[in-house]
Amino acid sequence: MVFMQLFVNSLIIGSIYALVAAGFSLIYTTNKFLHIAHGVSIALGGYLLFLFFNLLGLPFAGACIIAIVLTSLIGLAMYQFVYLPLQKKKASTIILLIASLAILILVQNLIQLFFGANVKSIDYLKVREGISVFGAIITPLQIIIVLIALTLFVLLYLFMKKTTLGKNMRAVSDNKELASIIGIDYKKVAGASFLLGSMLAAVAGILIGMEQNIEPVMGTQLIIKGFTASIIGGIGSVAGVIPGAYILGFAENFGIWYLPSGYKDAIAFGLLFLFLLFRPQGLFGLKKGVKQ
Amino acid sequence: MIEIKNITKKFGGITALDNISFKIEKEKITAIIGPNGSGKSTLFHVISHLIEADRGEILLDGHEIQYLPDYWIASLGISRTFQEVRLFKNLTIAEHIEIAISKNDQSLFKSLFKKEISNNQYDNNNNNQNNNGSNNSKKIKEIIAFVGLEKPLNTIVTELSYGQRKLLDLAVAIAKPHQLLMLDEPVAGVNPALREKIKQVIRELQKKGETIIIIEHDMNFVMDLADYIFVMDYGELIAEGLPKEIQNNKKVLDAYLGN
Amino acid sequence: MIENYFIHLLIMIGIYIILTLSLNLALGYTGLINLAHIALFGIGAYTSTLLTNANVPFLLAFIIAGLFTSLFGYFLVFTTNKLKGDYLAMATLGFSFVVFSLMLNLTEITRGPLGIPGIKKPEFFGFIIESNYAYLIFVAIICILSILIITKIIKSPFGRLLQATRDDELGLRILGKNTFSLKCKALMISAFFAGIAGSLFAHYITFIDPTSFALNELILVLTLVIVGGIASIKGSIIAPFIIIFLTESLRFLPLPSSFVGPLREIIYALALLLILYFKPRGIFGKVDIA
Numbered sequence: 001m002v003f004m005q006l007f008v009n010s011l012i013i014g015s016i017y018a019l020v021a022a023g024f025s026l027i028y029t030t031n032k033f034l035h036i037a038h039g040v041s042i043a044l045g046g047y048l049l050f051l052f053f054n055l056l057g058l059p060f061a062g063a064c065i066i067a068i069v070l071t072s073l074i075g076l077a078m079y080q081f082v083y084l085p086l087q088k089k090k091a092s093t094i095i096l097l098i099a100s101l102a103i104l105i106l107v108q109n110l111i112q113l114f115f116g117a118n119v120k121s122i123d124y125l126k127v128r129e130g131i132s133v134f135g136a137i138i139t140p141l142q143i144i145i146v147l148i149a150l151t152l153f154v155l156l157y158l159f160m161k162k163t164t165l166g167k168n169m170r171a172v173s174d175n176k177e178l179a180s181i182i183g184i185d186y187k188k189v190a191g192a193s194f195l196l197g198s199m200l201a202a203v204a205g206i207l208i209g210m211e212q213n214i215e216p217v218m219g220t221q222l223i224i225k226g227f228t229a230s231i232i233g234g235i236g237s238v239a240g241v242i243p244g245a246y247i248l249g250f251a252e253n254f255g256i257w258y259l260p261s262g263y264k265d266a267i268a269f270g271l272l273f274l275f276l277l278f279r280p281q282g283l284f285g286l287k288k289g290v291k292q
Numbered sequence: 293m294i295e296i297k298n299i300t301k302k303f304g305g306i307t308a309l310d311n312i313s314f315k316i317e318k319e320k321i322t323a324i325i326g327p328n329g330s331g332k333s334t335l336f337h338v339i340s341h342l343i344e345a346d347r348g349e350i351l352l353d354g355h356e357i358q359y360l361p362d363y364w365i366a367s368l369g370i371s372r373t374f375q376e377v378r379l380f381k382n383l384t385i386a387e388h389i390e391i392a393i394s395k396n397d398q399s400l401f402k403s404l405f406k407k408e409i410s411n412n413q414y415d416n417n418n419n420n421q422n423n424n425g426s427n428n429s430k431k432i433k434e435i436i437a438f439v440g441l442e443k444p445l446n447t448i449v450t451e452l453s454y455g456q457r458k459l460l461d462l463a464v465a466i467a468k469p470h471q472l473l474m475l476d477e478p479v480a481g482v483n484p485a486l487r488e489k490i491k492q493v494i495r496e497l498q499k500k501g502e503t504i505i506i507i508e509h510d511m512n513f514v515m516d517l518a519d520y521i522f523v524m525d526y527g528e529l530i531a532e533g534l535p536k537e538i539q540n541n542k543k544v545l546d547a548y549l550g551n
Numbered sequence: 552m553i554e555n556y557f558i559h560l561l562i563m564i565g566i567y568i569i570l571t572l573s574l575n576l577a578l579g580y581t582g583l584i585n586l587a588h589i590a591l592f593g594i595g596a597y598t599s600t601l602l603t604n605a606n607v608p609f610l611l612a613f614i615i616a617g618l619f620t621s622l623f624g625y626f627l628v629f630t631t632n633k634l635k636g637d638y639l640a641m642a643t644l645g646f647s648f649v650v651f652s653l654m655l656n657l658t659e660i661t662r663g664p665l666g667i668p669g670i671k672k673p674e675f676f677g678f679i680i681e682s683n684y685a686y687l688i689f690v691a692i693i694c695i696l697s698i699l700i701i702t703k704i705i706k707s708p709f710g711r712l713l714q715a716t717r718d719d720e721l722g723l724r725i726l727g728k729n730t731f732s733l734k735c736k737a738l739m740i741s742a743f744f745a746g747i748a749g750s751l752f753a754h755y756i757t758f759i760d761p762t763s764f765a766l767n768e769l770i771l772v773l774t775l776v777i778v779g780g781i782a783s784i785k786g787s788i789i790a791p792f793i794i795i796f797l798t799e800s801l802r803f804l805p806l807p808s809s810f811v812g813p814l815r816e817i818i819y820a821l822a823l824l825l826i827l828y829f830k831p832r833g834i835f836g837k838v839d840i841a
Contacts, residue, residue, distance in 0.1 A: 033637065034637050034640075034641060036641075036644075082824065085828060086827065086828060089828070089831075091827070091831065092636075092839070092840065093636070093637050094584055094636050094637060094640065094840050095827055095831055095840060097584075097637055097640055097641075098640075098773065098777070098823070098827060098840075099823075099824055099827050101586075101769075101770065101773070102770065102820040102821075102823040102824045102827070103820070103824070104766075105766065105767060105770045105816055105819070105820045106816075106817055106820035106821065106824070108816075109767075109812075109813035109814075109816040109817045109820070110813070110817060112812075112813045113810060113813045113814065113817070116809070117809075217765075220766055221648075224644065224645060224648050227641055227645070228645065260656070262652075262655065262656035262658075263652070263656055265648060265649070265652040266649050266652045266653060266656070269645045269646070269648050269649040269652070270649065272642070272645045273630055273642065273645065273646070273649075276630070276631065276634060276638065276642050276645075277630050280633070280634065280638065340725065342721070361729075362724050362725070363724040363725075363727055363728055363729050363730065364727075364729075366724065366725050366726060366727040367727030367728075372725060374725075378719055378721070378722035378725070379718075379719065379722065380714065380715045380718035380719055380722065380723075381718050381719075382714060382717075382718055382782075382837070382838045383711070383714060383715060383718065387711055387715075390708070390711065391708075391711060391712065391715055391723070391726060391728075392726055394708055396708070397707075397708035397709055397711065397712050397728075398709070398712060398728055398729065398732065398733065399709070400704070400707075400709050400736055403704075403707040403708045403709035403710075404703060404704065404707055404709070464726070468726055468727065
C-alpha cells in the first residue's frame with residue numbers, strides 16, 4: 001500500500017534528519033552560532049567508514065567505531081582550532097557562520113580530492129530482503145536505522161537531564177555569563193557539545209552511507225535538511241528538533257506523492273522558507289534569537 | 293498635542309504599563325520620572341511603536357498613531373533618543389546630521405541626480421567655499437555648535453568619547469525635523485560638566501518653544517528643568533504635578549525609597 | 552595561445568568584478584548577509600540563455616535577465632525581513648538550494664544536469680561578438696559601466712542610508728526612514744548586477760549547467776568580497792585580479808586535472824579562513840561585516 005510505504009520511508013529518512021538536527025541544535029544552543037560545517041561530520045562519518053571498512057579491510061564494527069571517534073574528534077578540532085580562536089578575537093556570529101561555510105567547502109573538496117567525486121557504496125547489510133509490515137517493505141538496515149536513532153535520542157535525553165555535563169550544557173545555553181559565574185567551564189562544555197553533536201552526525205553519515213551511498217556533497221545537502229528540521233521543530237530546543245525532523249521526512253515523502261520525485265529538495269527548502277516567514281521559532285521552540 | 297489613552301502592556305507575568313493615560317502639553321518640558329523598571333522607557337517604545345501595546349491609543353494632534361509603522365511615526369515628527377546611545381558607528385558626524393535632515397535621500401532617483409556632499413568639505417583645515425549643498429553644510433555646523441560638540445565634522449563615531457557620542461545622539465534627534473522631542477535619560481552616565489551642558493541645551497530648546505518629554509530617574513536633574521512632571525511606579529501613574537508639588541509628594545518619595 | 556589564455560582570464564575577472572562589487576553592495580554596504588548571490592547569478596544566466604534561444608534579441612535578453620533576477624532580490628528581502636543576520640544567511644543559503652534543485656529538476660526548461668549547450672553569442676546592431684577579444688571589450692565596457700553605476704549609488708545620499716541600515720537599522724527607522732524599502736532596493740540592485748553577470752557568463756562560455764552555480768562558486772565570491780575588503784569598492788575590483796591570477800597559476804603545476812578543481816576550492820576556503828582570522832575587514836575594508 002502506497003500510504004504505508006511512504007509512512008515507512010518518512011520514518012527512515014526522518015530518523016536520519018533527526019540525528020543531524022539533534023547534533024546541530026545541541027551545538028547551536030550551547031554555542032549560539034550556526035555550525036554549518038556540521039555537514040562535514042556527516043560526510044566524514046560515511047567516508048571514514050568507507051576508508052577503514054571498504055579500503056583498509058577492517059572489521060565492520062571496528063571501522064564504525066574508529067570512524068565515529070575520529071569524526072567526533074575532528075568536530076572538536078573545528079571548535080578548538082577555528083571557532084575558539086575566532087571567538088577570542090571577538091568575532092561576530094556572522095563571521096563564525098562564514099568560517100563554518102569555509103570549513104564545509106574545504107573538507108568537502110578534500111574528500112573529493114582523496115576519494116574522487118563519484119558516488120561510492122559501502123555495501124554492508126544493504127542487499128537483504130525486506131520484510132513486509134502492514135503492506136510496506138522495510139529492510140533490516142532500515143529498521144536498524146530507526147532503532148539506532150531512537151536509542152540515541154533516549155540516551156541523549158538521559159544525558160542532558162541526568163548527567164552533570166548535560167546539565168551544565170543546558171545551563172550554558174540558558175545563560176552563559178551566569179553559568180560561568182557559578183563555576184562552569186564554558187570551554188569544556190562547548191567542546192563537549194561539539195564532540196557529542198559530531199558523534200551524532202557521524203552516525204547519521206554512516207547510516208545514510210549504508211542505506212544509500214556516499215558522495216562529497218552529502219554533508220552540504222544533509223545539513224540544510226538538518227537546519228530545516230531544526231527550524232520546523234524550533235532551533236532553541238534540542239528535543240523539539242526531533243519531531244521537526246520527522247515532520248520534514250513526512251512532508252518530503254508525501255509531497256512527492258503529488259509532485260515528481262525530483263522536487264523532494266524543493267519541498268524541504270520551501271518548508272524552510274514558510275517557517276522562517278511565519279513561524280521562525282518553530283513548532284516547539286521559544287522565541288529566542290530569530291527575530292530582530 | 294500628544295495624548296496617551298489607557299495604554300496597557302504586559303510581558304508574560306509582568307505588567308509593564310497599567311492603564312496609563314495622560315496628555316502632554318505643547319511647548320512645555322514634561323518629565324516622566326520614577327524608579328528603575330517603572331515602565332518609563334516601555335512607554336516611549338510604545339509611543340514610537342517599537343513595542344505594541346496590548347490595549348489603548350496614542351493620539352498625535354488628535355489622530356491615532358498606535359498602528360502606524362515605527363518609521364512612519366518618526367516621520368510624522370517624533371524625534372527621540374534611547375537610554376543607550378544609538379549611532380551609526382562607521383559614519384561621520386556630518387553624515388549623521390545629513391541623514392537626519394535629508395528629506396529626499398530615500399529616493400534612489402533623486403539621490404543619483406542631486407549633487408553629493410563629499411566629506412572633504414568638513415575637514416577643519418579646509419575652509420568650505422564650495423556652495424554645492426551649502427545649505428546643508430551650514431545647518432550641520434549650526435547644530436553641532438549648538439550642542440557644543442567640538443570635533444571636526446568628518447570624525448567617525450568610533451573616534452568619539454562616550455560624552456561626545458551622547459552629544460551627537462542629542463544633535464541627531466534635534467536635527468531631525470520634529471514637533472515632539474522625546475529624550476530617554478539624556479544624562480545617564482555623563483560627567484557633571486557635560487550634564488550641565490546638556491541641561492543648557494535643553495533650556496535653549498525650551499526657549500525656542502519646543503515640546504519635550506524627558507525620562508529621568510534622577511529627580512534632581514528634572515526639578516529645575518521641567519514644567520510638569522509625571523511619576524510612574526510599577527507601570528502605573530502614581531502622581532503628577534508641578535515640580536514643587538512632586539518634591540513634597542509622599543507617594544513619590546515612598547516609591548523611590550522602595551516602601 | 553598565451554594571449555588567448557590571458558584574454559580568457561581577463562573576461563572571467565571582469566565578470567567576477569561585477570559579481571563581487573554587487574555582493575559587496577548588499578553585504579558590505581547594506582549589511583545583508585546574502586548567500587544566494589550565486590543562485591542569482593545562475594538565474595540571470597539561465598534567463599538570458601532561454602530568452603536568446605527563443606530568439607529574443609540579445610540586448611533585450613540581457614536587460615531582462617538583470618530585471619528578472621532583481622525580482623528575486625525583492626523576494627529575498629521580503630521573506631527574510633524580520634530575521635536576524637545568521638538566519639538571513641541560512642535562509643538565503645536555503646534559497647540557493649531551492650534554485651539549484653529547480654535547475655536540476657525543471658528539465659523541460661533547463662535540461663537538468665545536461666545543461667544547455669550552444670548558447671548564442673551576443674549580437675546587436677548588426678555585430679556578432681565572435682572572437683574572445685571582442686568579448687573582452689564587451690565585458691570590459693559592461694564592467695566599467697557597472698563599477699561607475701554602483702560607485703555612484705554608494706557615494707550618494709541613498710548609499711549613505713544603506714550604510715546606516717547596516718550600522719543600526721532601528722536607529723535609522725527612528726529617524727523616519729523606511730529601512731525595509733531601502734533593503735529591497737539594495738538587494739534588487741545587487742541582484743540585477745548578479746543577473747547581468749550571469750548573462751555575460753552564459754554567452755561567453757556558451758554552455759551552462761547547474762554545477763556552475765553550486766555552493767563551491769559561492770565561496771569564491773564570498774572570499775573575493777571579504778579579502779578585497781568589506782565595503783570597499785577598490786577591494787572588490789582588485790581582489791578578483793589577485794585571487795584569480797594566483798589560483799590560475801595552479802594550472803601550471805604538474806597535477807592531474809581532476810585535482811585542480813577541488814584544490815582551487817580548498818585554496819579559496821583557506822584564504823577565507825585566514826582573512827577572517829587575521830583581517831576580517833579585508834585588505835582594503837574599513838568596516839566590520841554587519
